[in-house]
Amino acid sequence: MPSRLVTTVKGRKRAAVSLAAVAAVLLAGGLWAAQASGGTPNGETYVDGNPSAVLYDTGHRALVPDFSGTTLAGVPLRLATYRGTVVVLNFWGSWCAPCRSEGETLAALSGRYAHAGVSFIGVDENDTPTNAEAFEQGFGIKYPSLNDPSASIAQAVSSAVLISSPPTTLVIDRTGHVAGAIFGTATYSVLNTMISKAMTGKAGA
């Protein structure tokens, strides 16, 4: 083909177009990296620089959808009845190793804030009541836990904050919005900080 020389400019144009196409593909593929390494979006701060412990500023707090269920003790419980108090919502399972390592923290903090207008609610996932009650007795946990073997509450709450594998702990302010979330094991100091921050926020903020 003698046209090779003649079509150089055209060929260059084509090369540019195909380069652009590949660039677009690589860009699309590269998006995940940006997503994975993305910093804190507006309104979020990390407690002690820990990316799995997030505080949300007022105005950036998601409303937790109401849910109800039956506790391990067989008592009905509805989240909406807790409006006006700060709620610590802990997703757990007796089989889950990180949940076992935060058991003492939760028992201690629930005792500390028992008369300070802070309610602790557990959501026991993928578990049996016998095993769960043995766990609660072992760690001295007195607050109620909902029996949710199918994780339907986690599914509902995920519309506000993604509830991953247990443990996940949410601190819900007096208006029912998520003030803080711990994705993974809760430590005493981090959860304590979150509860204090949620308590200082005015109702209706």
Add this chain to the structure above:
Amino acid sequence: MTELHASQEAVPDSTVPGSTVPCSTVPCSTVADSAPAEEKATSTFPEDGPGGRAALSAKVPAPQTNWDPADPGGRPPQTPPVNFGWGRWAWRQLTSMRTALVLLFLLALGSIPGSLLPQQGQDPAAVQNYFTSHPALAPWLNHLGLFNVFAAPWFAAIYLLLFASLVGCVVPRTFRLAGAARTPPPRAPRNLGRLPHSASYHSALAADEAVAIAAAALGGKRFRLRRPAEGDKTYWVSAEKGYLREAGNLLFHLALLGVLVSIAIGGLFGYKANKLMIEGGSFSNTVSALDEFHPGRLVTGSDLAPFSITLKGFSANYYTSGESRGQPSSFDARISYSSSPGAPAKPYDLRINQPLNVDSLKVYLIGHGYAPEFTVTDQSGKVVYDEATPFIPANTGTFESDGVVKVPDASPTQLGFIGVFVPTAVSVNGVLESAFPAPELPAVSLLGYEGNLGINSGIPQSVYQLDTTAMTQVTAKPFLLQPGQSFTLPGGRGKITFTGYKQWVSLAITYDPGQVPALVCGILALAGLLLSFLVRRRRVFVRAAGTEEGSVVTVGGLARTDAGGGFEDEFAELVAQLRAAHNEGHSVGPTEQQSEA
């Protein structure tokens, strides 16, 4: 600028007055401005080391800023092709057919371990098993990513390169084909007798009239025509047909790109998940409930469809006689599902190759096994464990299954059991084995431990393995239990009861938004390929030369690709029709000839 002046002083005998940069010091950047020279430069670049050109242009810091607009060459300055040659060479190599084939081969080769070895994404239990049965080899294979081949970096490297190669190959081809589909037919050759098919005859019509009639006849047959330019004194018409071939080829290439894009969409927006369910249990499609969740790059856990599934029951049937005794004849998982919270639950029979379609995703039944139920009381007599515990089949022929029971809330110390479940217990030389996969005579054999399970440290551990490093064995020998039987641990440490068994199924949940587009594009690609194979591109030329009695008409024909043959007949018919049109009301001249070259 000072450097430039210095270089100018260094070459005082510059022969180009007014030009700030003498051409001799920049041999490449200016010479390469003309197309043939550049062509040469690019074709000979391998000898031209990667640094060579850069070093040359480096002599002049910014050659283009010194380009003189008054230069008689009159060409705008171009970025010197610094290192561009290597890039272009690499690009050409990558987009070559050979590379694409090698990458395709590598992709196939890389998939082999994915089908030979158990995969984390499909059957985590089998991977677990492999680790137990090959303790030395498994960690090495794991390092190479062979238990999760399709997520391994080296696999990603292959398919990304293949993707780039295909895109880089197909996009330019698409442009070429689009051009080819638009090109008008060429001018009629001077001597039509040299074409593979030709015929000539006399007509009483004048040459221009004859050509006009031929053009009208060919146009009526949906040929694309080309006539002489204005002022041309020759009489001819070129006609071409079969552009659908190019259109088909174009469709094939575009559809191929569509397939690639669909696959990318599936990879970015799709997800896969696994869930083990015990009879009577239910789960909601949320990250918290799933055993494994492999999201696409642009999927987050909040994108999951909010359905839920309850496993009512599971049954497997096995052949009880003949050669395939013990082989499964059918599986049936009876489930009920609701597509969203609050939606009515619908029943469904989940079987192998009969997945559940819900919310545009699919739920497959991929495995099953037994979950013996135990209750454990600790030293104080309190029931601290009551659960159906999934055991993993170690032998898929007999469903002899392995598992562990962890009792983390037993006091004063944690308890653990390593167990073997057999659906049909037989004793072979005193060793417990399973004779049949169906639960004819279920039994478990357990070995008891006490101590620290290591679970309270917070480090996640496998539910199918017991870490006995901080535990001591409390039963000298394994003890055998049948449903309803209990075993009291020595020293009043507690009691374990084998209350019965349930069956479990493992489900694979897949969402692939690229599946339907990929199918559509695949069909379109096939259609395009068929078009390009079946449609012939053929040209017909008609020339007329004036004579005293009228004109001599010559018809030439050329099938550019004689796929399937048959152009001869079409050509002969065409010639006959043209002749008839040219000789309406006139007698056919005696001198006629038709040739086949």
